[in-house]
Amino acid sequence: MESILTALYPLASAIATPLALASTTILLFFSLGFAVVKTLGPAIERASGKDAVRVLVRLITYGFVLALVALIFAGVSWVAKSSYERFYLKDELASAARMHIENGDVQLAMPLIERLVLEYPTESIGHSLRGTAEFRTREYESAATSFSRASALTDTTEPCDAKMRVDLSWSAALGASGDHNRALSVLSPHLECQNLPSGAHFNHAKLLFLSGKSEAAIDQLSTSNLLTSEGPPDYRDRAHFLLAALHISDVAAAEDLEQQAISSLTKANCLNPAFGRLALDIASAAAGSPEGELMQSFEEEIDLVKNYLDTSGLRDTMAGVFSDLTNCA
Numbered sequence: 001m002e003s004i005l006t007a008l009y010p011l012a013s014a015i016a017t018p019l020a021l022a023s024t025t026i027l028l029f030f031s032l033g034f035a036v037v038k039t040l041g042p043a044i045e046r047a048s049g050k051d052a053v054r055v056l057v058r059l060i061t062y063g064f065v066l067a068l069v070a071l072i073f074a075g076v077s078w079v080a081k082s083s084y085e086r087f088y089l090k091d092e093l094a095s096a097a098r099m100h101i102e103n104g105d106v107q108l109a110m111p112l113i114e115r116l117v118l119e120y121p122t123e124s125i126g127h128s129l130r131g132t133a134e135f136r137t138r139e140y141e142s143a144a145t146s147f148s149r150a151s152a153l154t155d156t157t158e159p160c161d162a163k164m165r166v167d168l169s170w171s172a173a174l175g176a177s178g179d180h181n182r183a184l185s186v187l188s189p190h191l192e193c194q195n196l197p198s199g200a201h202f203n204h205a206k207l208l209f210l211s212g213k214s215e216a217a218i219d220q221l222s223t224s225n226l227l228t229s230e231g232p233p234d235y236r237d238r239a240h241f242l243l244a245a246l247h248i249s250d251v252a253a254a255e256d257l258e259q260q261a262i263s264s265l266t267k268a269n270c271l272n273p274a275f276g277r278l279a280l281d282i283a284s285a286a287a288g289s290p291e292g293e294l295m296q297s298f299e300e301e302i303d304l305v306k307n308y309l310d311t312s313g314l315r316d317t318m319a320g321v322f323s324d325l326t327n328c329a
Contacts, residue, residue, distance in 0.1 A: 113129045140173050266321055
């Protein structure tokens with residue numbers, strides 16, 4: 001059925017409305033013509049004979065039947081158009097928009113997203129995809145607004161399903177725009193969800209760090225599986241680096257935090273040497289390089305670590321550690 005409706009949709013959407021209007025107008029015209037011939041039939045017979053009336057009636061009948069067939073075809077086209085738009089168009093537009101966003105073609109995705117918002121104003125999908133596109137282009141405040149609208153339109157009967165996914169994106173956009181406390185308030189209701197992804201646990205810890213709640217951030221990292229071998233590799237190195245920055249931010253509070261910081265930095269560097277290089281020399285990262293992307297994501301932590309290494313006199317010591325990966329066994 002989907003393939004049939006997909007094939008019919010372009011034609012149906014093009015002809016349904018104009019064909020319905022045209023056939024209705026023609027039906028009215030022939031109905032009026034039939035009434036005129038019926039009223040003036042005797043006069044026409046006297047002037048042109050009985051055959052003239054018979055021919056006119058037959059022509060009007062044929063025209064009426066053709067217009068009726070056209071109206072029925074317009075109705076079928078409208079049903080096909082409506083059925084496709086109701087059951088398939090949303091998914092097709094959303095799928096195409098996601099593909100363009102994933103390929104980095106945000107400009108190609110936006111017309112599809114705008115149509116989604118226009119065609120389905122009471123559903124969250126268009127606003128959510130707009131937020132994703134805006135996040136990709138680093139329009140974080142706009143992204144937060146779009147995700148906020150999507151969240152308001154999302155079904156709340158399953159708070160750990162669609163609502164959670166939208167709110168995690170909303171929280172990330174708020175955090176990226178600098179509104180850390182509000183980001184935490186959006187994220188917090190979902191922290192007990194069993195299916196909360198590892199990235200959300202990490203974002204929670206980082207938002208706590210950026211909000212000046214270092215102790216809570218350390219607890220969050222320590223109680224999650226982000227630091228263990230069970231944690232996802234793409235977040236393990238980030239978690240160790242963030243933990244090092246958290247320990248460094250509290251070095252004055254306890255004597256053992258310095259060793260904890262160095263231990264976490266060493267683990268982070270073993271997992272991802274880019275952290276070590278960036279901590280020692282931020283300027284070495286080109287804007288478009290992977291390290292540059294890392295710097296954009298971890299600018300606060302890298303500044304903190306770099307300043308600490310400079311002021312503590314540990315810069316040369318850690319340079320040796322970062323350059324010697326044999327201690328990573």
